[in-house]
Amino acid sequence: MNNTHSNLTKWSATSRLFHWISAILLLITWIMMLLYNNLDSKVYIGLHKAFGVSLLFWMIARVINRVFTKAPPPVAMPKWQMLLSQLSHFALYALLIAMPIAGLLMSIYGGRPVDIFGLFQIPVFVTPDRGLARLYNDWHTDIIWPMIIAFTLIHIGAALYHQFVKKDNLIGRIK
Numbered sequence: 001m002n003n004t005h006s007n008l009t010k011w012s013a014t015s016r017l018f019h020w021i022s023a024i025l026l027l028i029t030w031i032m033m034l035l036y037n038n039l040d041s042k043v044y045i046g047l048h049k050a051f052g053v054s055l056l057f058w059m060i061a062r063v064i065n066r067v068f069t070k071a072p073p074p075v076a077m078p079k080w081q082m083l084l085s086q087l088s089h090f091a092l093y094a095l096l097i098a099m100p101i102a103g104l105l106m107s108i109y110g111g112r113p114v115d116i117f118g119l120f121q122i123p124v125f126v127t128p129d130r131g132l133a134r135l136y137n138d139w140h141t142d143i144i145w146p147m148i149i150a151f152t153l154i155h156i157g158a159a160l161y162h163q164f165v166k167k168d169n170l171i172g173r174i175k
Contacts, residue, residue, distance in 0.1 A: 009072035010173050018062040019174055022096065025055040026148070049107060050117045056100035063093060075168050085158065092151045099144045106136035 029051040036044035074082060107114050111128035113121045162170035
């Protein structure tokens, strides 16, 4: 067994669970949008919204978990890489919270309540405003979504760089 692996310190079980379920929720939400855009069924936009709101609540719980859960000691890397890592993680957290909020506000200002898997609805709690609905739509689709894609690719790329170039088994910490 190599020395790097034997000294590996993992994230807590709750942090690992939050990480992977966040990724799965984001993927499912995106797939629901793809299905809605390519199939003639309104069911997928409803599921997209329900999974998006689920991701919002999950991310809020994840932030709370992160505040109260000690991070493992950092992997050795130059200070600039550590700073970029921290900034990109912060950006992902912020974007994964902002994205469903913008989507929710787009629906609500559009005068449409959001059904959560038939369990309950988030009602229209503001005076509908088409201009604000369009603004939140633009933020949701044209600004935040491309940023989520960019930061997710950076995140995955950095993890693969650590795993296969630096060979420091960074991915083992989150498995």
